[in-house]
Amino acid sequence: MRRINRNTFKLRESPTRRIDIIKEKLSKERKDIYLLSTGQPSIPPPMEMRKYVAEILMEETMKYYGYTQSRGLPIIREAIAEDLMLLGGIELNPDENIVVTAGGQEGMFATLSVIIEGGDQVILTDPSYFGYKPLIDYFGGKITYIETSLKNGFQPNIEDLKEKVNSKTKALIIVSPDNPTGRILEPKIGKAICDLAVEYDFWILIDEAYKTIVYEGKHFWFWKYAPEHVIGINTFSKDPGFPGWRLGYVYANKDLIKAVKLVNEELVYCPPVISQWAASYYLKNRLREKFLPKVLEIYRSRRDTLCYALDRYLPESRYFRSQGSMFMFVDLSSYLCRLNIDSIRFTERLLEKKGVALIPGALFGNSFEGFVRFSFVTESEERIEAAVKYIANFVEELAN
Amino acid sequence: MRRINRNTFKLRESPTRRIDIIKEKLSKERKDIYLLSTGQPSIPPPMEMRKYVAEILMEETMKYYGYTQSRGLPIIREAIAEDLMLLGGIELNPDENIVVTAGGQEGMFATLSVIIEGGDQVILTDPSYFGYKPLIDYFGGKITYIETSLKNGFQPNIEDLKEKVNSKTKALIIVSPDNPTGRILEPKIGKAICDLAVEYDFWILIDEAYKTIVYEGKHFWFWKYAPEHVIGINTFSKDPGFPGWRLGYVYANKDLIKAVKLVNEELVYCPPVISQWAASYYLKNRLREKFLPKVLEIYRSRRDTLCYALDRYLPESRYFRSQGSMFMFVDLSSYLCRLNIDSIRFTERLLEKKGVALIPGALFGNSFEGFVRFSFVTESEERIEAAVKYIANFVEELAN
Numbered sequence: 197m198r199r200i201n202r203n204t205f206k207l208r209e210s211p212t213r214r215i216d217i218i219k220e221k222l223s224k225e226r227k228d229i230y231l232l233s234t235g236q237p238s239i240p241p242p243m244e245m246r247k248y249v250a251e252i253l254m255e256e257t258m259k260y261y262g263y264t265q266s267r268g269l270p271i272i273r274e275a276i277a278e279d280l281m282l283l284g285g286i287e288l289n290p291d292e293n294i295v296v297t298a299g300g301q302e303g304m305f306a307t308l309s310v311i312i313e314g315g316d317q318v319i320l321t322d323p324s325y326f327g328y329k330p331l332i333d334y335f336g337g338k339i340t341y342i343e344t345s346l347k348n349g350f351q352p353n354i355e356d357l358k359e360k361v362n363s364k365t366k367a368l369i370i371v372s373p374d375n376p377t378g379r380i381l382e383p384k385i386g387k388a389i390c391d392l393a394v395e396y397d398f399w400i401l402i403d404e405a406y407k408t409i410v411y412e413g414k415h416f417w418f419w420k421y422a423p424e425h426v427i428g429i430n431t432f433s434k435d436p437g438f439p440g441w442r443l444g445y446v447y448a449n450k451d452l453i454k455a456v457k458l459v460n461e462e463l464v465y466c467p468p469v470i471s472q473w474a475a476s477y478y479l480k481n482r483l484r485e486k487f488l489p490k491v492l493e494i495y496r497s498r499r500d501t502l503c504y505a506l507d508r509y510l511p512e513s514r515y516f517r518s519q520g521s522m523f524m525f526v527d528l529s530s531y532l533c534r535l536n537i538d539s540i541r542f543t544e545r546l547l548e549k550k551g552v553a554l555i556p557g558a559l560f561g562n563s564f565e566g567f568v569r570f571s572f573v574t575e576s577e578e579r580i581e582a583a584v585k586y587i588a589n590f591v592e593e594l595a596n
Numbered sequence: 597m598r599r600i601n602r603n604t605f606k607l608r609e610s611p612t613r614r615i616d617i618i619k620e621k622l623s624k625e626r627k628d629i630y631l632l633s634t635g636q637p638s639i640p641p642p643m644e645m646r647k648y649v650a651e652i653l654m655e656e657t658m659k660y661y662g663y664t665q666s667r668g669l670p671i672i673r674e675a676i677a678e679d680l681m682l683l684g685g686i687e688l689n690p691d692e693n694i695v696v697t698a699g700g701q702e703g704m705f706a707t708l709s710v711i712i713e714g715g716d717q718v719i720l721t722d723p724s725y726f727g728y729k730p731l732i733d734y735f736g737g738k739i740t741y742i743e744t745s746l747k748n749g750f751q752p753n754i755e756d757l758k759e760k761v762n763s764k765t766k767a768l769i770i771v772s773p774d775n776p777t778g779r780i781l782e783p784k785i786g787k788a789i790c791d792l793a794v795e796y797d798f799w800i801l802i803d804e805a806y807k808t809i810v811y812e813g814k815h816f817w818f819w820k821y822a823p824e825h826v827i828g829i830n831t832f833s834k835d836p837g838f839p840g841w842r843l844g845y846v847y848a849n850k851d852l853i854k855a856v857k858l859v860n861e862e863l864v865y866c867p868p869v870i871s872q873w874a875a876s877y878y879l880k881n882r883l884r885e886k887f888l889p890k891v892l893e894i895y896r897s898r899r900d901t902l903c904y905a906l907d908r909y910l911p912e913s914r915y916f917r918s919q920g921s922m923f924m925f926v927d928l929s930s931y932l933c934r935l936n937i938d939s940i941r942f943t944e945r946l947l948e949k950k951g952v953a954l955i956p957g958a959l960f961g962n963s964f965e966g967f968v969r970f971s972f973v974t975e976s977e978e979r980i981e982a983a984v985k986y987i988a989n990f991v992e993e994l995a996n
Contacts, residue, residue: 198766198797198825200855201713207858210666240661243654250650254643261640261838266610298698298842301865313601331862366598397598425598438661440869442698442842455600458607462731465701468868469840 206333210326212555218547230583231574233553235375235522237437238574239494241478242487245436248477249470264469266461267453268296268445272472275479276430276445283408284417292450295457296472298464300405300431300444305331306459307427307446311399312337316366321352323525323560323567325375325403337366341562346527349516350379354388361392367399372416373406376560376569377525378518380413390422401427406521408435408488411496413519424449432475434522435488443471499524501577502570505584510591522573525557529566535594539565549593550586606733610726612955618947630983631974633953635775635922637837638974639894641878642887645836648877649870664869666861667853668696668845672872675879676830676845683808684817692850695857696872698864700805700831700844705731706859707827707846711799712737716766721752723925723960723967725775725803737766741962746927749916750779754788761792767799772816773806776960776969777925778918780813790821801827806921808835808888811896813919824849832875834922835888843871899924901977902970905984910991922973925957929966935994939965949993950986 210216215233222229240246252260267273273290280286288294297303304327312318314336320328322341332339340360343353352370368389372381393400400418407415407430418426427448433439444467446456460467478484499518506513512530532542539556547553557567572580610616615633622629640646652660667673673690680686688694697703704727712718714736720728722741732739740760743753752770768789772781793800800818807815807830818826827848833839844867846856860867878884899918906913912930932942939956947953957967972980 198711198799198852199713200710200852204710204855204858207862209858210861236658236662238658240656240658246653250653253646253650256640258636258638258640260840262636262840264840298702298864298868302698302863305863310600310604311598313599334862399598440660440662440664440866442864442866442868452598452600455604458604458609461610462607462734463702463705463863464698464842466840466842468698468842468871470870471868 203334207330214544215547215553215555218544219553222547222551227551229547230552230579230586232570232572232580232583233555234571234574236439236574237434237491239437239491241436241438241474242483244481244483245474245478249474252473260470260473262469264466264472266466267294267457268467269469269472269476271480272296272476275476279479280447284415284419286417286419288447293453294445294447295453295460296467297444297446297460298467299439299442300403300429300433301327302442302460302463303429303431303444303446303456304328304403306456306463307401307429308332308335308337309459310452310455311367313366315364317362317364318366319357319360319368320561321370322562323376323557323564324369325371326559328369343563344377346514346516350374350377350525351382351385352389354385357389357392361396361398363396365396365398367401368393369401369403371403371405373410373520375406375521376523376555377516378521378523379516380410380519381416383416386416386418387421390418390425393422393425398425399427400425401429403429405429405431405434408484409492409495409522410520411492411499411518415520419447427452432471435484436475436478437491438471438474441471441474442468443475495522495573498572498575498577498580501580502572502584505581509584509588518572522571524570524572525560525564525567526570527567531591532566535591537594539568543568546587546590550590552583552586603734607730614944615947615953615955618944619953622947622951628951630952630979630986632970632972632980632983633955634971634974636839636974637834637891639837639891641836641838641874642883644881644883645874645878649874652873660870660873662869664866664872666866667694667857668867669869669872669876671880672696672876675876679879680847684815684819686817686819688847693853694845694847695853695860696867697844697846697860698867699839699842700803700829700833701727702842702860702863703829703831703844703846703856704728704803706856706863707801707829708732708735708737709859710852710855711767713766715764717762717764718766719757719760719768720961721770722962723776723957723964724769725771726959728769743963744777744779746914746916750774750777750925751782751785752789754785757789757792761796761798763796765796765798767801768793769801769803771803771805773810773920775806775921776923776955777916778921778923779916780810780919781816783816786816786818787821790818790825793822793825798825799827800825801829803829805829805831805834808884809892809895809922810920811892811899811918815920819847827852832871835884836875836878837891838871838874841871841874842868843875895922895973898972898975898977898980901980902972902984905981909984909988918972922971924970924972925960925964925967926970927967931991932966935991937994939968943968946987946990950990952983952986
């Protein structure tokens with residue numbers, strides 16, 4: 197009877213795990229690895245915030261060590277509400293519309309557990325961040341993909357969405373700025389989605405992990421147009437950049453938040469207290485204003501170097517210049533077709549032979565077999581250029 | 597269609613929430629509250645550990661800010677394995693038998709999600725920590741209670757267990773040292789449970805939150821007798837005492853850990869990195885050896901004061917002198933019967949009138965209506981004595 201619930205195995209290991217295994221092997225052999233695979237910031241959060249944390253740790257009080265309310269300390273919920281007003285002009289009640297979570301992942305898990313019932317339709321864009329599918333499968337939802345394409349800058353095809361929504365549609369999950377494409381949603385597309393959400397009464401789950409990691413353009417705020425239908429999933433992992441501290445939040449209408457809070461309490465009891473104090477300090481003291489522009493300047497230059505290197509060394513590659521997030525989604529099908537190799541085998545062999553880590557496009561959906569995802573935030577400009585050169589060499593070697 | 601999954605509401609708000617609301621109201625009115633309700637340590641973790649954390653935060657590296665493996669950093673898994681060898685002489689492979697979680701709560705959630713399938717029988721002792729029931733309900737398990745009694749020092753009745761196990765028994769959840777009773781499991785009872793677990797092939801989930809919070813006696817290590825049937829749920833919340841830092845771990849056989857790790861990854865991606873470094877430092881440098889005896893001395897004196905005050909001011913109360921954990925489970929039925937008031941109403945009115953917070957026995961099971969749980973770790977000896985005096989006054993006032 198010590199059987200394991202088979203539903204568990206719908207939660208497959210992260211598809212990047214095979215790449216991680218090769219990476220670990222190479223790093224044990226002390227081989228140099230070009231990390232173009234990870235969505236992890238490369239710049240630690242601001243020293244001012246870290247100094248604040250170091251100081252409060254010296255105080256003889258349980259305030260910084262004890263449990264907090266399961267929806268988060270009042271100070272962080274207030275700081276989040278002020279921040280969203282500042283960033284997007286959206287108005288939230290910190291006591292009713294916000295629940296603080298142990299990272300965006302836990303926020304997404306709790307939210308999906310609350311809204312999905314067996315057989316519900318959940319709509320994803322194709323391509324889509326690979327983290328959603330296993331969760332939807334786990335909760336018994338049925339995934340429908342809607343089309344995007346490189347030539348339309350990865351904006352979702354609204355006609356396709358109109359054809360696919362129906363009375364079983366429970367939610368549409370969308371990321372903007374996007375992972376893996378770096379696309380920022382156009383306001384007219386965003387508004388059209390809001391209209392459909394209201395008409396068919398489904399949830400828009402907007403993953404706003406990269407909402408401030410913007411190089412060109414502006415984040416689209418769904419909440420302004422359909423507040424009763426929008427659930428914002430947020431994280432402090434990318435800005436200020438301490439993903440390991442596991443802090444995020446969900447905002448939505450009062451009833452939804454009440455339910456997410458219940459699950460949150462059972463999942464983690466409360467979000468990490470020290471992360472809550474750190475993030476409160478970051479927001480309340482507007483540390484972002486000085487810190488983030490410097491970070492974005494570095495990331496933007498790295499993105500530009502990636503574009504330059506792709507144009508120069510892989511001239512047949514096609515891409516949409518990332519407007520935000522940490523990624524570019526690059527079409528290498530011209531090369532891969534000629535070499536008769538799929539993106540999964542290509543990226544694995546590339547990593548083994550050249551030490552360059554990328555994520556294969558096949559992991560993001562159905563229609564992007566010839567693509568790969570580049571992260572441009574981890575490596576320096578020199579190393580990004582070198583990595584692209586290595587990819588070009590590898591393509592050449594495979595051809596011979 | 598924006599319906600909320602009804603299963604969510606099996607996760608009722610923590611039953612202490614009503615008490616929390618009264619507490620919050622009183623503290624806004626700046627009324628003094630005697631906190632005998634909470635299982636939270638009152639002594640911050642050792643300064644040496646906190647200084648270490650303050651120092652590493654100054655380093656310009658993502659090492660202390662980035663994601664970790666979802667099963668936890670190798671250093672913390674090694675430290676845990678060494679610690680369990682030291683404490684209990686039990687041997688675990690840090691790469692196969694341990695997964696680090698965002699607290700004991702998340703470890704329990706992940707583990708129950710993995711083992712419970714609809715209709716499985718899950719056995720709890722009566723009384724039992726109130727956190728398990730909602731989780732078992734949520735995952736579709738059926739709860740069966742086994743008997744314990746004050747006169748047997750809250751040792752589970754093995755004859756009762758033998759009658760209740762059957763082919764649908766999936767797991768027995770047990771806490772030792774116990775919440776709410778402070779009972780430490782006797783070896784002969786523990787061994788009898790192991791024999792039954794092997795015979796009927798069910799899991800023993802041993803909640804070891806308080807394994808080192810021991811005043812008299814020794815923790816019973818199930819793993820030694822039935823390693824293939826034991827799942828240890830552990831936390832760093834009580835020792836070293838930073839519950840808000842959300843760190844715990846689960847140990848079990850390789851296959852179970854593989855499944856828990858999958859869920860852990862989807863729930864929280866990884867446990868908080870800074871908590872992992874802090875706890876590694878605590879374990880690797882054996883800070884417990886100096887730190888914990890001082891803490892236990894304080895807690896033990898407070899327990900003794902509680903016993904003294906109960907004997908003196910509430911002479912009809914009956915209790916089992918807590919051997920470990922942070923609690924005593926006290927039979928006030930002699931008073932409550934005479935006053936014709938149930939434990940829930942009694943504790944609520946006591947809090948409102950006298951500012952003394954306790955947890956009613958009714959929340960811990962079926963057979964302990966006249967009991968209340970005292971936590972003796974939060975308040976000073978003077979205040980514990982004063983609180984018991986207030987309870988006695990309150991009982992007298994109710995009688996008049």
